[in-house]
Structure formats: C-alpha cells, structure tokens
Amino acid sequence: MGNFHPTIRHHHDFDPERDAKKIHKACKGLGTDEKAIIEVLANRSSDQRQEVKQKYKAMYGKVLSPLFIIIYIYIYIVQRYLTQHCFEQEDLQFYCRYIEFHTIVRLLISFTLFQQIRNIKASYKRLFDRDLEDDVKSDTSGYFKKILVSLLQANRDEGLEIDERRAGEDAQRLYEAGQARWGTEESEFNVILATRNYMQLRAIFKAYEILHGKNIEDVIKNETSGNLKSAYLTIVQCTKDCQAYFAKKLYKAMKGAGTDEDTLIRIIVTRAEIDLETIKQKYLELYKKSLADAVKSDTSGDFGKLLIALLH
Template identity: 50%
Template structure:
C-alpha cells in the first residue's frame, strides 16, 4: 500500500517568517502575485507549510487559507488549499465530499481506502472525527452496502500486516481459499477475499497471487474480472494492483484523468498533492515507461495557466 508520509526536507535554509512575508507581499495591493505563491509553497514540505501557516497567523492575525480563498480562484485555489492541508485532513475532506448529499462517489472512497497504509488510515479517521459530526465508519456504513461495505470497513480497521516476512505455506492456503471462494463457487464467500486482501502484507499477497497462478493457471486479476463486477471488482483490483506496484496504479489513474476530452482536474490535484512526498518520483518514472511520454509533458498539453504552473512545480 502507499508508504506512510516521509517528510521531504526541500529547503535546508527554510524560514517560515520569510515565507509568510513573501506570501503576504504577494497578496497585498492590486493584483495577486500567483507565481510567488506557487514558488514558495511548491518548494516546501507539508511540515514546512504547516509552520508557514502558523507564522502567518501569528504575524497577521489571519488564516492563510482564508487569504488564499480571497486571492485565488478555480483550480489554482483548490491546489494551493490542498497543499496547505495535512495529508490526513486532505483525505478526510475528500472522503466526506465523496459521501455527502445524494449518491456516493465510490471511485474516490475506493482509491483513498485501498491505497493507504495503516498509519494513514488511522490518521484520516482521527481527522475525520475532528472535522465532521459523524465518524468515518458510520458514514461508510450509511453510504455503502453489501460486499463493498464489508471490504471498506475491514480496511478501516487498519490492521493489515505490514511486515516483510513471507510465509509460503500461508500463501498456498490463501490461494486455495481464494479459489474455493471464487472460481469454485462465486457469490457465497466474498469474506475469504476480504480477509486475505485487507489483512495480509504486500509481500505476503504477492506470494499468494503467485501461488494462485501456479495452482490454478490464471492470474488473480483475471479471476476478479470474471467473478465480480462493479465497485467490488474495482476495489479488489485496486488492492491487487497496489500490492504489485502502487506507482503503476497511480500512473494509470493520472493517465486516465488526462486521456479523454476534458481533463479531470480534481484527480490531478488529489494524486499529485497526496503523493508528492511519498512516491511521486517513482510514479513519474512508471508514467514515462508506460506511456512513452513524461508526466510533465502530458500536464503541459492538458492544462494551462497558473494551474499548469503549480502542477509542474509539484512534479518537478
């Protein structure tokens, strides 16, 4: 799954006071200096941005987010606000938005819960509790149902084994369990799939998928595609893909977001901001290998203006 956040120390000579002053100057007077805001914030780590926010409030008695909302608009505003959030708050907001009102955006819920490490899920649940009247488990229970609901609730328990030991016997047992639950008799035992996919470590799952292929002659993806459908299929495949190569998964999501007419700006913001301190360099590499085009070039051809500039600053 996604490795928990490592704080990138982008700037050794970092002064939150200097940065706060530069942003203040960029927002004062007629017209906003967007380039300075992008330059300052895109070259800082999440931790540093939190310090800039505190310093800004201390110096000027105003929340930096409020200032950004007054000064910027559209996708640039959205991106900068996402960058100013702590990762767990950003995820919590996205989950809440995905479940608010009529209908649920299952794609986002699946992506956010199926790709995160235990520590990230725990932090997000905590943030959710602080920010919204209801807790995340309750919201998932009231907004989803059936197998998908069971799977998401298992993921929210955040007790996936995160060790590196591989037990070959267990891999074989799990492969048999999945076969019995799937190809052998579908529709009765998604529990086996849920347990194996949400509790085993990545290394263990890789061994299980390999054992499955050897024992039953088809890949786990083929089985999931044959035996499940809809959101459950999507969730299972997301977990399998992230287990095998998380960066390939995110490269594909980014590619999809820019492929058709009309770019999904929200997807670009979500992934580039949330992965920027985790594995964005590797995602860029995979993107280049898979699509023979750099992620930066793709962003250049699919976006424009200050939004393009902030995304390129994150990707650089």
C-alpha cells in the same frame, strides 16, 4: 512494493513566518498572486505547511484551514478560493466535505502504509470534527463498506516475510469463495486483501495462478462488480506494482480529448511526498514520454503551473 522517492521534501531554507507573510500579502488587495502561493504550497512538506498554518493564525488571527487538508487541496485553493477572501473556513466547509469524502475513499484503497491511513484519519477529524470511519459507515454499504472499514483499522501485516504454505491455503480459500461456488463469499476476499502483508499477497496471487490457472484480476472482474470490484482491483494492482498502477492512471487521465483533472490532482498531490519521483520514472518507462511533458501539454494556467511545480 517498489521504491519510494518523493518529489517534495523538507524545504531547507524554511521560515514559517516568511511564508505566512508571503501568503498574506498574496491574498491582499484586488487580485491574488498565484505564483507566490504556488511557490509555498508546492515546495513545503506537510509538516512545514502545518507550521505555516500555525504561524499564520498567530500573526493574523485567521485559520489557514486549507493547508492541513493533506489531500489534493492545492489546486482547488488556487482555482476556486484564493480569489474569494481566501482561507475563510466557513466558505470551505461544505465544498471540502464533499470533495474530501469522495476523494478519500479512492485514496484510502491505494494507501500502502499505516502512517498514510493514520494521517488521513487525523486530518479529516481536524477539519470536519467528524470521524472518517463513521462517515464511511453511513455513506457506503455492503462489502464495499466492510473493506473500507477494514482498511481504516490499519491492521495489515507490515512485514516482508512470505509463508508459502499459507499462501497456498489462502489461494484455495479465495478459489472456494469465488470460482468454486455459485455467488461470491466476499468476506474471504476482504480478510485476505485487507490484512496480509504485500509480499504475502504477491505469493497468494502467484499460488492462485499456479493452482487454478487464472489471474486473480480476472477472477475479481468475473466475481464482483461496481465499487467493490474497483476496490479489490486497486489493492491487487498496488500490491503488484504500486508505481506502475499510478503511472497508468495518470496516462489514462490524459488520454483522448478531455482531461480527468480530479485524477491528476489526486495522484500528483498525494504521491508528491511519497513516491512521485519513482512514478515519473515508471511513466517514462511505460510511455516513452516524461510525465512533466505530458502534463504540460494537457493542462494550462495556474492549474498546470502547480502540477508542474509539484513534479519537479
């Protein structure tokens, strides 16, 4: 699965009371001190932000609700809410619910560790008092819903063992479920893609190419469509080289005239505590330009400052 080197680690000189006071002061008065808020949000781990949230509530009697949304939240806070009586939960509920669900679906597919899935489910429950799986079931359909529900169970084998015989058998099952029949039997794809360990999946994809002379990504493109195709391809690409997958997504988000800000937010914020440092190295390797320089030239204002802070 590659190396996992984050850009955000535990802040050594951490004082939750000092951070709570800094955020409270930054939000008081006519303006907002975005620089102070960025300094806290971009340089504290998730656990530390939780402590700040708890300390803030104890000191000021208000819930710092955005701090425990572990996905992408920093930028949206800075851009849209810090200047409007920041951190009032009632004002955030509808907006966060909409952004959270549609973002969470994309994130869930790319998560490779059980703990990431457990964290995302727990955060969703804390913020909305709703079960993420229930919302996935009601807001999606078909085999796309089934692959998401399967992933939410966090039942993937997390071992590193490879069974070559079974890899060949699974490759044949995928062939018979796709290329070899009229129409695709998606349930076979779901079972294999959602439960086999990542080293085993690599062996399955290699066996498929040897046995049937076709890249598994090409098979998926030919046999599926829409959200399901996107989900399957993401799983395959993250299996083969997770950091390259995200580096390519970041490059695509900044290529051309416009900038896909949602993708920049989603990847940089969510991978900062996982493997963003490794993604930066992969980006430099692929595109001969540092990710920080690319982001700096493609963004501006507090949005750009926060992303750059997260990259360092």
